[in-house]
């Protein structure tokens with residue numbers, strides 16, 4: 001029983017990181033019907049911005065919430081700018097082109113970021129700076145909640161509340177929902193659709209950066225290809241929840257995190273990464289629209 | 301007097317298909333103008349072009365003396381041209397109130413002014429008020445049409461463009477919608493109305509234009525077109 005509870009905590013912690021990344025996939029898809037393959041690399045850059053900003057702030061060995069939040073903040077701002085720039089330079093010129101062109105461009109941007117990362121940061125893994133020190137913050141019998149997990153949970157929860165507020169209650173969020181329903185109609189309301197698309201990239205990228213920092217503190221080894229596998233899992237999570245659906249992305253990510261934790265926890269860790277593909281195949285076979293998605297035929 | 305809207309010899313293509321073959325007409329301040337014509341004549345294309353969703357290959361759309369056919373749709377809205385598009389354009393995933401708020405998206409005036417306009421909309425369409433919190437996608441066709449018109453009104457239009465507001469509605473609701481269009485006009489809003497229901501449209505219009513395969517083939521006062529033999533034969537069932 002206690003092992004089970006421990007797995008739940010670990011799984012939710014992992015799932016909430018997947019959720020931060022999955023949200024970016026699903027928001028961009030919801031508005032542009034584009035799978036932004038470069039998103040996982042924005043997450044990677046977020047981790048590296050964390051790495052360098054910790055040095056620059058001189059907090060690489062000064063663990064504490066002050067260091068953690070400053071690094072988090074800088075990474076989120078940095079990735080917002082990166083996401084904005086990627087959309088502006090790579091995707092906007094293709095707005096009127098067939099969807100496939102944008103998709104191929106997304107793969108190109110992804111490769112560009114990965115290999116530029118290898119040139120700039122080096123291909124060998126780096127140790128993420130020690131900006132937060134782990135400890136046990138609560139124990140229930142044998143079940144332990146670590147400071148890392150608590151930080152991950154509280155940070156993602158707070159970010160999701162902010163996101164929810166933006167989407168549900170602000171003018172920007174309403175315009176985002178209107179644009180994702182129908183862009184031309186939204187423009188007839190006076191909504192600047194290009195600006196809304198930019199903001200979607202900005203928000204999604206900031207969340208991915210937060211994911212990069214949280215992974216950095218918990219699994220402190222970062223390298224330019226670190227986004228590939230986690231990006232794939234987050235993408236599967238978004239598909240599982242119903243791509244384009246924000247609540248779905250969070251639900252899908254939690255399911256992915258828990259499933260992975262249980263597979264590993266009960267001895268089948270070799271299947272850790274295969275699990276994502278297994279889940280993807282099962283959804284595509286039985287519920288292609290995802291758990292919360294509505295199935296629509298893709299117009300090409 | 302110079303026109304509020306002057307559409308000059310506008311040609312529009314979808315790929316190789318020429319949907320508008322040089323359309324010209326004017327809208328004066330205070331008028332209701334209707335564009336009538338059969339399916340595929342180019343009526344919606346005309347409205348989409350005025351709103352900036354399509355760019356003409358030649359010709360001009362002039363608003364208060366200034367060409368607007370190269371402007372973006374959202375900037376054209378800021379000039380005071382609001383369109384309730386073909387198919388109503390309701391955001392089904394937003395609540396009814398949020399749809400109305402989207403209509404007021406570009407407005408910079410006070411919350412109070414917007415609230416006051418909401419109250420006006422509720423006076424015109426009491427049913428909208430009862431359904432504010434509902435998802436707009438759950439409204440009936442007639443209610444969605446009322447919402448689409450209300451939403452455009454929330455933008456304080458100088459020119460209201462309506463694309464087939466009567467489409468698919470029960471006869472009683474059609475009556476209501478047309479009488480409300482007339483009322484909106486009498487309160488000072490200029491209206492450009494696209495309709496297949498030529499009889500109802502011409503009845504409330506100051507002037508009308510008949511569109512056929514991308515060209516204007518006839519124009520005149522609403523009351524004259526109503527009794528014109530060609531119009532009667534083609535659009536009013538003889």
Ligand SMILES: Nc1ncnc2c1ncn2[C@@H]1O[C@H](COP(=O)(O)OP(=O)(O)OP(=O)(O)O)[C@@H](O)[C@H]1O
Pocket residue numbers: 314317319337338339340341342343344345346386496
């Ligand atoms: N997106 C499009 N791509 C290609 N052709 C189009 C497109 N939209 C309209 N057309 C063509 O342009 C012509 C004019 O269409 P439009 O929608 O303006 O007609 P309409 O007068 O509004 O008709 P209806 O009364 O059926 O709404 C039609 O021949 C139509 O087939």
Ligand SMILES: [Mg+2]
Pocket residue numbers: 343344345386
């Ligand atoms: Mg039409």
